[in-house]
Amino acid sequence: MSTLPLAPRGVLYHWAEVLPLTEQTPRITLGEGDTPLVRSVALERECGLDELWFKLESCNPTGSFKDRGMVVAVAKAVESGARAIMCASTGNTSASAAAYAARCGLDCYVLVPGGKVAAGKMAQAIAYGSRIIEVDGNFDDALNAARELTARHPVALVNSVNPYRIQGQKTAAYEICETLGDAPDVLAIPVGNAGNITAYWKGFGECAEVGRATLHPRMLGFQAAGAAPLVSGVPVPEPNTVATAIRIGNPASWGGAIGARDESGGSIEAVTDEEILEAYRLLAAREGLFVEPASAACVAGLLQHGRAGRTRGGRAVAILTGNGLKDPDTAIAEYVPNITKSSATVAGVERALGW
Ligand code: F0G
Numbered sequence: 001m002s003t004l005p006l007a008p009r010g011v012l013y014h015w016a017e018v019l020p021l022t023e024q025t026p027r028i029t030l031g032e033g034d035t036p037l038v039r040s041v042a043l044e045r046e047c048g049l050d051e052l053w054f055k056l057e058s059c060n061p062t063g064s065f066k067d068r069g070m071v072v073a074v075a076k077a078v079e080s081g082a083r084a085i086m087c088a089s090t091g092n093t094s095a096s097a098a099a100y101a102a103r104c105g106l107d108c109y110v111l112v113p114g115g116k117v118a119a120g121k122m123a124q125a126i127a128y129g130s131r132i133i134e135v136d137g138n139f140d141d142a143l144n145a146a147r148e149l150t151a152r153h154p155v156a157l158v159n160s161v162n163p164y165r166i167q168g169q170k171t172a173a174y175e176i177c178e179t180l181g182d183a184p185d186v187l188a189i190p191v192g193n194a195g196n197i198t199a200y201w202k203g204f205g206e207c208a209e210v211g212r213a214t215l216h217p218r219m220l221g222f223q224a225a226g227a228a229p230l231v232s233g234v235p236v237p238e239p240n241t242v243a244t245a246i247r248i249g250n251p252a253s254w255g256g257a258i259g260a261r262d263e264s265g266g267s268i269e270a271v272t273d274e275e276i277l278e279a280y281r282l283l284a285a286r287e288g289l290f291v292e293p294a295s296a297a298c299v300a301g302l303l304q305h306g307r308a309g310r311t312r313g314g315r316a317v318a319i320l321t322g323n324g325l326k327d328p329d330t331a332i333a334e335y336v337p338n339i340t341k342s343s344a345t346v347a348g349v350e351r352a353l354g355w
Contacts (some may be wrong), residue, residue: 009034011071015171018206019072020164025079028104032067033171035059037179037317042286047302048311053184055176055319058291062124063323065196066096068172069165074100076164077156083107084155088142090192090245091121092322097158098128109155111135111142116244118292120326138239139193140250160195161252169196173203174212176317183213185314188298190321191221191230191257191268192246198256200319201264217317219266221257222301224294228270230257242273242330245294245322275300277334283320284335290324 007013010029012021036059040052057065074097077085084107087097094110094117101108110125114134125132135142143159150157160166177183183204189197197219207213223231224241229249236249251257261268271279276293279300283289298318305311324331342352 011068011168011171012075015174018171018174019167021075022079025075026104028071028075028078028100030061030067030071030099030103032060032071034175035172037176040287043282043299043303046306047299047316048306048309048313049186049302049316050313051315052302053180053315053317054287054289055172055317056289057172057319057321058295058323062092062095062099063120063326064092064096065169065172065319065321066092067099069160069168069195069199070096070100070158072168073156073158073162073164074104074106077158078104078106080156082154082156084109085158086146086150086155087111087158088139088146089117089159090139090247091117091125091326092245093159094130094132095121095124095128095326098125098130101130102128107131109133111146113138113142113247116247118244118327119329120323124326139248140235140239143193143252159252160193160199166195166199166202166253166256169199170203170206172319173200174207177204177207177213180315180317183207183215183217184317185215185217185312186220186266186316187217188220188222188302188316188318190243190246190294190297190319191223192227192248192251192294194221194230194251194253194257196319196321197221197260198253201256201260216264219260219264220298220301220305221261221266221268222271222297223268224276224297225270225272230254230268231270241276243276243293243297244327245292246297269301269304271297271300271304275304279303280330281334284324289320290331291320292322292324292327293330295319295321
């Protein structure tokens with residue numbers, strides 16, 4: 001007779017010893033973290049790499065990496081007595097915040113840029129019962145408002161300016177070191193508000209410090225060309241890109257991203273929407289990985305490096321931050337559907353297939 005796996009899963013269970021938890025921190029979980037790391041079967045060579053691995057953060061419970069940090073931020077909010085949380089979001093943070101708030105019986109307020117959030121993410125925020133405020137402005141405006149509102153009202157801010165978010169998100173770096181047996185040579189990651197690149201760099205630094213890794217990866221961050229303040233060095237007042245998740249003009253963790261870049265000997269570069277969409281299509285068609293456009297930005301960047309002969313080989317990990325299902329409109333617009341109508345008969349289907 002087999003034993004049932006009774007041990008709870010989740011970031012607060014698996015990574016308790018590297019997180020700022022106390023005995024009073026509620027051990028909440030939606031089973032986040034412990035995401036697959038899968039090897040590339042098609043794009044490795046074209047990227048000029050010896051090994052390319054994809055970290056499938058799309059496999060988290062709300063379909064993006066945000067759950068890793070949100071579970072810590074919400075647990076700490078509950079511990080501190082909060083009854084409500086708030087975030088500004090391009091969609092994924094709000095989906096995650098809404099889910100953990102529902103789980104913990106908290107009120108959740110989300111501020112989103114009107115008309116610029118992918119349909120699946122809106123569906124999530126609605127389904128989990130959050131109160132949605134569509135602001136007449138972009139993400140940066142929404143975050144400014146959320147900061148001020150949470151300073152004035154008894155509501156916890158759960159954007160990545162909340163240090164518990166970064167703490168939770170760093171656990172992905174620990175997982176990569178654990179799975180590969182060391183840190184990779186290169187970490188490729190899409191950059192928007194820059195919390196995630198900051199969190200990975202912190203995680204890899206801690207892994208090296210305690211002997212979980214012997215090296216630090218070069219951090220390669222990729223922004224969309226229409227929203228690339230960290231590349232130009234100045235905020236972008238009206239950011240624009242098909243990758244709405246990273247449509248951000250003034251990242252809150254600006255210093256963290258520049259620190260990760262410079263301390264690791266890496267870079268933060270831009271990829272065009274065309275390059276993003278090409279990588280988006282290639283990931284689905286040749287790797288079997290359906291991600292949202294923002295996630296494809298880091299693979300677009302690796303392809304750009306590989307094709308330009310700029311890659312030094314070695315082992316890279318690309319962070320696939322969000323699930324393709326979140327943005328059905330872009331999928332329908334970008335993939336060429338292979339659909340033929342048919343009667344529901346064998347003869348009809350044979351005719352449709354040309355058999
Ligand atoms: N990829 C996806 C799918 C995202 O949703 C985000 C950020 C990023 C990458 C960039 O991560 O901001 O830490 O540099 N989404 C935020 C949100 C802004 O509101 O969901 P970052």
